[in-house]
Amino acid sequence: MSIQEIQELVLQTVEDYGFIEDTATLRIDDAKLDQLAVLGVLNALLSREIVSYSVIEVEYWVLTDEGAQIADNGSPEIMVFNAIPTGDDSISIPALQKLVGDSYKFGQGAAFKNKWIKKSSAGLARNVDSVIDSTQADLLAIRSGTVLTDKIMTDYKKRKLIDRKKLSSYSVAKGPKFTTTIEKEETDITHEMISSGEWKNVQFKKYNFSPGVTGGAPRGGHLHPLMKVREEFRQIFLELGFTEMPTNKFVDSSFWNFDALFQPQQHPARDAHDTFFLKDPATDDKFPPEYTQRVKEVHTNGGYGSIGYGYDWKKEEAEKLILRTHTTAVSSNMLYQLAQEKEFRPVKYFSIDRVFRNETTDATHLAEFHQLEGVVADRGLTLGDLIGVLHNFFAKLGIPKIKFKPAFNPYTEPRLGKWVEIGNSGMFRPEMLRPLGLPEDVSVIAWGLGLERPTMIKYGYDDIRELLGHKVNIDMVQKNPICRLDKKMGREL
Numbered sequence: 001m002s003i004q005e006i007q008e009l010v011l012q013t014v015e016d017y018g019f020i021e022d023t024a025t026l027r028i029d030d031a032k033l034d035q036l037a038v039l040g041v042l043n044a045l046l047s048r049e050i051v052s053y054s055v056i057e058v059e060y061w062v063l064t065d066e067g068a069q070i071a072d073n074g075s076p077e078i079m080v081f082n083a084i085p086t087g088d089d090s091i092s093i094p095a096l097q098k099l100v101g102d103s104y105k106f107g108q109g110a111a112f113k114n115k116w117i118k119k120s121s122a123g124l125a126r127n128v129d130s131v132i133d134s135t136q137a138d139l140l141a142i143r144s145g146t147v148l149t150d151k152i153m154t155d156y157k158k159r160k161l162i163d164r165k166k167l168s169s170y171s172v173a174k175g176p177k178f179t180t181t182i183e184k185e186e187t188d189i190t191h192e193m194i195s196s197g198e199w200k201n202v203q204f205k206k207y208n209f210s211p212g213v214t215g216g217a218p219r220g221g222h223l224h225p226l227m228k229v230r231e232e233f234r235q236i237f238l239e240l241g242f243t244e245m246p247t248n249k250f251v252d253s254s255f256w257n258f259d260a261l262f263q264p265q266q267h268p269a270r271d272a273h274d275t276f277f278l279k280d281p282a283t284d285d286k287f288p289p290e291y292t293q294r295v296k297e298v299h300t301n302g303g304y305g306s307i308g309y310g311y312d313w314k315k316e317e318a319e320k321l322i323l324r325t326h327t328t329a330v331s332s333n334m335l336y337q338l339a340q341e342k343e344f345r346p347v348k349y350f351s352i353d354r355v356f357r358n359e360t361t362d363a364t365h366l367a368e369f370h371q372l373e374g375v376v377a378d379r380g381l382t383l384g385d386l387i388g389v390l391h392n393f394f395a396k397l398g399i400p401k402i403k404f405k406p407a408f409n410p411y412t413e414p415r416l417g418k419w420v421e422i423g424n425s426g427m428f429r430p431e432m433l434r435p436l437g438l439p440e441d442v443s444v445i446a447w448g449l450g451l452e453r454p455t456m457i458k459y460g461y462d463d464i465r466e467l468l469g470h471k472v473n474i475d476m477v478q479k480n481p482i483c484r485l486d487k488k489m490g491r492e493l
């Protein structure tokens with residue numbers, strides 16, 4: 001029977017008779033109603049003042065499984081008595097035990113206590129000619145609704161032959177807004193309702209402010225701390241007018257990850273010890289042929305004022321598919337696409353996503369982690385712009401003091417009196433930019449940093465493996481607080 005059917009029956013009965021004395025008497029197709037379902041229906045109707053109700057609580061005795069068995073088959077003591085031969089004949093205890101089975105021990109004790117049986121030379125014999133099984137008689141009486149003296153009832157309850165049960169049912173009366181036709185209640189007021197004036201006619205569902213109905217915290221859908229910090233960084237980039245690059249390609253060709261960035265094919269980073277190579281498919285050759293030609297040329301012979309590396313550049317090496325080792329693989333591709341546009345336009349791009357390196361993991365290294373990257377392309381940018389942009393960016397993070405170290409060295413920032421490496425930056429070399437086809441006066445500044453380190457500092461982790469990977473505690477993901485990189489947080493960083 002459905003909730004709908006129960007509701008209809010309740011309302012129709014109240015309509016026909018004015019009230020329901022006891023919902024336990026209601027039937028649908030001869031079946032009693034589930035009173036818990038009735039309660040649900042009544043509460044819903046009560047909240048809309050369609051009915052009111054009061055609880056009828058009945059307590060009654062029921063036989064337990066054991067009690068029911070005695071009612072059906074007799075008590076253990078009668079089973080023992082019946083198994084003993086009539087008259088003065090005896091029976092051995094093992095034989096008796098076998099006849100009575102499981103309840104022998106209790107039955108024998110009770111039969112002795114009742115003086116029904118006595119010891120004999122060969123075992124046990126009857127002490128009386130006939131007995132009345134009062135336990136069975138009592139249980140049969142209780143089963144049919146008779147309540148015996150308190151002493152007897154407590155005794156049977158102690159023996160776990162009977163138990164007390166509670167049954168709730170309800171008496172129902174009309175509420176102030178009684179009706180048998182129930183309109184759907186709206187839960188939201190919509191734009192359409194307001195503009196048409198319809199809101200005046202519809203029924204709104206009432207808020208339920210009763211204690212205990214605050215709802216549970218959702219069990220799923222928690223953001224990982226890295227994703228919380230990513231969102232904060234993302235907001236900073238967006239506030240600074242940057243556009244997010246599409247970073248959904250974890251697999252990329254060596255071409256965009258290395259060659260386009262003027263990283264020679266013998267570079268140690270391109271070794272299988274540092275980079276994850278794909279087996280199947282192992283290669284992809286779909287990169288622009290003319291541009292590829294220019295990349296080959298600059299690696300081999302140089303150009304744009306460079307002498308190049310002077311080695312034999314191989315397309316097969318560039319075709320190798322890898323798990324990208326940095327998000328700069330995305331930046332090189334985006335800059336290529338920018339260079340294909342008819343007119344050059346300045347851009348500010350950013351990305352924050354996962355990268356992969358074939359590293360042995362330890363407290364500070366993982367084989368996969370996240371990088372954040374900013375790229376600015378405009379005419380006439382200088383190192384001064386790079387420094388300025390980075391100052392701006394880190395000031396937004398609440399880190400006003402940063403120090404730059406030249407060349408390959410990462411730059412650093414102060415924390416607890418010492419400088420901590422947080423990132424890497426630079427201006428793209430002509431060897432990387434010119435083959436793309438960007439105008440000669442266009443410079444590109446870029447910087448990158450890991451997402452894990454600031455997240456570890458923010459959430460207080462010493463071991464990166466507690467943050468990402470198979471050792472992560474799911475509880476940590478559910479319970480970590482929201483992330484706000486405000487000025488105060490900046491000082492903490």
Ligand code: PHE
Pocket residue numbers: 325326327328373424425426446447448449
């Ligand atoms: N790709 C560099 C790295 O993985 C980070 C970087 C990005 C450095 C852009 C300079 C410019 O460490």
